[in-house]
Amino acid sequence: MTRQFPKLLSIVALTVLLAVPAFAETPEEKGFAIAARSDRSDRGFGDSTVDMKMVLHNAHGQETSRTLKTKTLEIPDEELGDKSVVVFDSPADISGTALLSHAHILDPDDQWLYLPALKRVKRISSVNKSGPFVGSEFAFEDFTALELGKYSYKYVKEEPCGDMNCDVIERTPKYEHSGYSKQMSWIDQKVHQVRKVEFYDRRGDLLKVLGLKDYQEYDGGIWRSHTFHMENKQTGKSTDLIYSNYKFKNGFDENDFEKGVLKRAR
Amino acid sequence: MAGEIDISGFVGAETRVFTQSAKQPGQESNPEASLILNPEFRYKKDSHQFSFIPFYRLDSRDHERSHFDIREAYWLYAADDWEFLAGLNKIFWGVTESRHLVDIINQTDAVEDLDGEDKLGQPMLSVTKYNDWGQLDFYALPGFRERTFPGSDGRFRGPLVIDTDNARYESSQDEKHVDFAARYSHYFGDWDVGLSHFYGTVREPRLVLNGPGTKLEPHYDIINQTGTDIQYTKDAWLWKFEGIVREGQGETFAAATGGFEYTFYQVFDSAADIGALTEYHYDGRHADAAPSGFDNDVFAGVRLALNDIQDTAVLAGFSIDPDASETFYNLEAERRIGDNYEIEFRARFFTGADPGESSFPLEKDDYIQIRFARYF
Numbered sequence: 001m002t003r004q005f006p007k008l009l010s011i012v013a014l015t016v017l018l019a020v021p022a023f024a025e026t027p028e029e030k031g032f033a034i035a036a037r038s039d040r041s042d043r044g045f046g047d048s049t050v051d052m053k054m055v056l057h058n059a060h061g062q063e064t065s066r067t068l069k070t071k072t073l074e075i076p077d078e079e080l081g082d083k084s085v086v087v088f089d090s091p092a093d094i095s096g097t098a099l100l101s102h103a104h105i106l107d108p109d110d111q112w113l114y115l116p117a118l119k120r121v122k123r124i125s126s127v128n129k130s131g132p133f134v135g136s137e138f139a140f141e142d143f144t145a146l147e148l149g150k151y152s153y154k155y156v157k158e159e160p161c162g163d164m165n166c167d168v169i170e171r172t173p174k175y176e177h178s179g180y181s182k183q184m185s186w187i188d189q190k191v192h193q194v195r196k197v198e199f200y201d202r203r204g205d206l207l208k209v210l211g212l213k214d215y216q217e218y219d220g221g222i223w224r225s226h227t228f229h230m231e232n233k234q235t236g237k238s239t240d241l242i243y244s245n246y247k248f249k250n251g252f253d254e255n256d257f258e259k260g261v262l263k264r265a266r
Numbered sequence: 267m268a269g270e271i272d273i274s275g276f277v278g279a280e281t282r283v284f285t286q287s288a289k290q291p292g293q294e295s296n297p298e299a300s301l302i303l304n305p306e307f308r309y310k311k312d313s314h315q316f317s318f319i320p321f322y323r324l325d326s327r328d329h330e331r332s333h334f335d336i337r338e339a340y341w342l343y344a345a346d347d348w349e350f351l352a353g354l355n356k357i358f359w360g361v362t363e364s365r366h367l368v369d370i371i372n373q374t375d376a377v378e379d380l381d382g383e384d385k386l387g388q389p390m391l392s393v394t395k396y397n398d399w400g401q402l403d404f405y406a407l408p409g410f411r412e413r414t415f416p417g418s419d420g421r422f423r424g425p426l427v428i429d430t431d432n433a434r435y436e437s438s439q440d441e442k443h444v445d446f447a448a449r450y451s452h453y454f455g456d457w458d459v460g461l462s463h464f465y466g467t468v469r470e471p472r473l474v475l476n477g478p479g480t481k482l483e484p485h486y487d488i489i490n491q492t493g494t495d496i497q498y499t500k501d502a503w504l505w506k507f508e509g510i511v512r513e514g515q516g517e518t519f520a521a522a523t524g525g526f527e528y529t530f531y532q533v534f535d536s537a538a539d540i541g542a543l544t545e546y547h548y549d550g551r552h553a554d555a556a557p558s559g560f561d562n563d564v565f566a567g568v569r570l571a572l573n574d575i576q577d578t579a580v581l582a583g584f585s586i587d588p589d590a591s592e593t594f595y596n597l598e599a600e601r602r603i604g605d606n607y608e609i610e611f612r613a614r615f616f617t618g619a620d621p622g623e624s625s626f627p628l629e630k631d632d633y634i635q636i637r638f639a640r641y642f
Binding site for chain 1: 458
């Protein structure tokens with residue numbers, strides 16, 4: 001009798017295993033699989049540098065801009081986050097100001113700010129996820145929370161997006177202090193890139209819509225959008241990020257992302 | 267920017283209005299105006315970086331405050347895990363806001379501001395090594411820079427002028443004594459830690475009455491100073507500590523600053539952040555060391571950052587000594603105008619000092635300062 005039980009169990013288990021892919025993939029599993037395929041399409045980029053121009057539009061149509069450079073180091077382990085340095089070039093009074101981030105998945109990121117006038121490196125609190133990044137419509141978390149493990153996922157539907165078809169995935173931040181109750185992301189079925197994101201505030205109301213355009217493929221099948229347009233649906237303000245001059249495989253290592261190098265980062 | 271010279275920096279116009287007539291004989295009471303030039307030149311090629319930052323202030327009143335300095339003029343070679351630097355440079359150590367106790371490499375340019383954050387360029391040879399277990403910096407510092415002090419026309423001084431032409435040194439090599447320093451710094455999770463040692467000419471001189479009793483002479487001793495700076499960053503809290511032990515300037519003494527900063531993010535559903543700061547200062551130095559106004563003081567302040575397009579920021583605070591009647595108030599605010607201009611406001615008030623307390627000589631030096639700068 002006791003001998004027969006494992007046999008019976010394994011038959012049941014086998015039946016379940018065979019059934020899952022065909023019938024029982026939950027929306028959560030499907031959402032995660034699509035998000036993971038998109039995230040993993042970026043694997044192996046190694047490191048990158050890019051120039052960014054940020055154009056801030058207020059509700060009256062006036063605009064102001066700032067320019068910065070970003071260096072990123074890929075940390076291949078998905079349980080760890082990437083490392084990045086952002087250095088401001090303009091406006092002139094903050095030229096040389098730099099922000100170093102060591103991203104984590106669910107723990108708060110480690111962040112250091114370099115203030116060039118004092119030549120001082122300051123460890124800063126990273127709980128300010130939802131605060132505006134340099135007065136723009138982008139929050140800190142819009143830049144730092146790009147790791148797969150920072151969200152839970154749910155597949156919603158499939159619909160056309162431009163001349164492609166997109167899967168619509170709902171993602172909910174798992175990390176603390178997010179300003180969002182959820183995000184809806186549109187991932188195309190062709191090259192698996194994020195084309196659009198809707199951000200819902202803590203009350204559940206639509207707050208911002210991000211459009212990602214001008215995708216370009218680099219060596220190794222790495223895709224990068226060169227135009228981000230973030231529109232705040234509650235205030236009418238918007239911010240454009242225009243990326244140029246992407247360079248990959250610069251040979252960076254972890255020493256290039258230590259707080260001590262911020263003083264020479266510009 | 268490789269291969270071309272990057273030019274930045276600012277020119278500024280500044281005025282200080284004193285709310286009371288001068289206390290000390292020789293000081294002028296009318297407003298003070300200054301012109302500041304601070305261009306910055308940088309050049310970067312491969313692993314080499316060059317920096318040149320001259321500084322000039324022309325002051326309408328105090329000839330000691332009108333001064334020229336070279337803040338930076340160095341060559342830096344950066345390899346993968348080490349750096350070498352030769353030339354004039356500024357180095358900052360520390361974590362606290364209201365006093366910079368551990369920071370010792372550069373001499374304070376004391377005529378610039380009372381906050382001790384303006385520094386003179388220090389000649390140095392330095393080597394930095396990055397390791398898995400932390401960063402090591404070694405400095406050889408040939409050529410001592412004397413502290414700047416207000417002249418007879420200037421505010422922020424006692425009845426006797428400090429005679430910077432007659433500095434005295436413990437070292438027989440005078441200002442040519444080569445000083446040395448080393449620092450270890452790293453982070454362990456939420457902890458950032460620094461440990462440093464300095465051997466050489468002290469940056470803050472003892473002030474000794476001259477023979478005729480008409481002036482104070484700065485006396486620079488040779489010291490050993492060990493310092494540590496620690497910050498613990500958790501959620502919206504920053505806990506900070508700096509401590510030093512100094513040997514060689516009178517009796518050996520210790521001093522420490524510790525406190526916290528807590529930030530409320532996006533207050534009242536706005537983009538603004540409000541931070542609350544408190545720091546306690548202890549200084550065990552004896553009468554035979556350089557004077558310090560931080561023997562037993564509490565600083566409390568509020569920081570407001572609007573996080574708007576103009577980066578508007580305000581810091582307001584006060585310092586009190588529980589054993590004394592004096593209070594120092596400080597208000598700082600700044601805001602960008604357009605893309606290239608910045609306006610900066612300062613107000614500083616000294617109240618309630620009794621004779622013998624450290625701010626008593628400054629009791630009439632309350633002022634409001636406005637600086638307008640063009641950045642390029």
